[in-house]
Each structure stands twice: as C-alpha cells, then as structure tokens.
Amino acid sequence: MTSAEPVSLPADDAPILPDWPVVARADLPDEAATIALAQRLAEHLHPGDTLLLSGALGAGKTHIARALIRAWLSDPGASVPSPTFTLVQCYDSPRGEVWHADLYRLSDAQELTELGLDEALGTAVCLIEWPDRMAPDWPDAALLHLDLTPGDTRQATLRILPEHPAVDRLTRAFAE
Ligand SMILES: Nc1ncnc2c1ncn2[C@@H]1O[C@H](COP(=O)(O)OP(=O)(O)OP(=O)(O)O)[C@@H](O)[C@H]1O
Ligand SMILES: [Mg+2]
DSSP: OOOOOOOOOOGGGOOOOOOOOEEEEEEEOSHHHHHHHHHHHHHHOOTTOEEEEEESTTSSHHHHHHHHHHHHTTOTTOOOOOTTTTSEEEEOOTTOOEEEEEGGGOOOTHHHHHTTHHHHTTTSEEEEESGGGGTTOOOSOEEEEEEEETTTEEEEEEEOOTTOTTHHHHHHHHHO
16 A cells, blocks of 8 residues: 655654664554554554554544554443543453553653553553653653554554564564
8 A cells, every 4th residue: 555655743843752663654544444453453462562652643542542452352342531631541351451541741750650650561561642751761662653644544653673572463463
C-alpha cells in the first residue's frame, strides 16, 4: 500500500521521543485498519511489554489502545475510557494486567511512582500515551508513533532497539 508523506510538526514543537531505529511502518487508512493492527499487536504482546504511544492530539493513540485492551481482554464491548484525568487505568485478565496511561497531565516523575506505573513496568502490559513526559528516562519499551496524514488517514511507525526481546514479535504484528 502506498501513502502520502506524513504531516510533520515544526521541529520546535515536536516532542522529544526516544531515537530508536524504525523497524516497521503501516498505513492505517481508516479506523478499522487501526483496530486490526491493535488486535495483531495484542496477539503478540507478552506481560511485561511496554508500548509507548506517541503522536499529535487526535492522532489515534487512545483509539489503538482501546482496541488493543479489548482484544487482550477478549471482550469487544469492554469499557475503556481515556485516562486523560485519572492518568492510569488498569485492566485485569487471565493473560495478565494491562495498564493504560495518558501522561499529558503528569506533573512530575514522582507521580509515576505514586500512580504505581513504575512497578507495573516490566510486569504488566503497559500502553503509555504522551511518553515524552518521561524524557529522558525511557522505560525498556517499543515506540508506536501515529502520524496524521492528508485525508484524515494515519501512518503508524514502530521504533525499537534491535536487541529488544520483543522486536521480532512486534515487527510480525505489523507485517501480517
Ligand atoms: N485511521 C484512524 N486511526 C485511529 N483513529 C482514527 C482514524 N481515523 C479517524 N480516527 C479518529 O481519530 C480520533 C482519534 O482520537 P483519539 O482520542 O484516539 O486520539 P489521541 O491520539 O488519543 O488524542 P489525545 O492526545 O487527545 O489523547 C477518533 O475520533 C477516531 O475515531
Ligand atoms: Mg488519547
């Protein structure tokens, strides 16, 4: 599938994100494509994996997290509110816990400990919106960046260190 060039923010406004190598890209022409990618990611994620979800306001971070959590829970109707104000939401299932965080309103790094997210990292599946708020203390993670593209479509980019144990699993989720 071809895609138009992603629209980039001016460099001065771009949030600081980990500079890990790009290992995969996917065009997401509509919401269904985003949900399908989330479902494949849910199949390949293991407890202890962390996925940082970056992208502009409205890029689709919550949309992909919601679909991934529903797939992880095997409950397509599960209520998955955006953690905009609570900062974290936690879901339990026989496969293990999923933590969904939105750090947009994070006041300081100490709050990550108070919220329990520090302890969940490396144990639960953690999906973290606005991970730039953690800079420069990146957790051991993969970064899924969503670019808004012309025509209200999206492009997803997966960045991860080549030696990361989840690299093959997550790349496969993009390739299928
Ligand atoms: N291909 C697509 N993938 C994801 N969302 C899409 C797509 N096309 C349209 N949308 C719409 O874009 C919006 C994305 O909203 P969402 O809340 O997921 O953004 P967000 O990145 O979490 O924003 P915020 O930074 O405010 O938390 C939704 O209304 C969704 O329906
Ligand atoms: Mg959101």
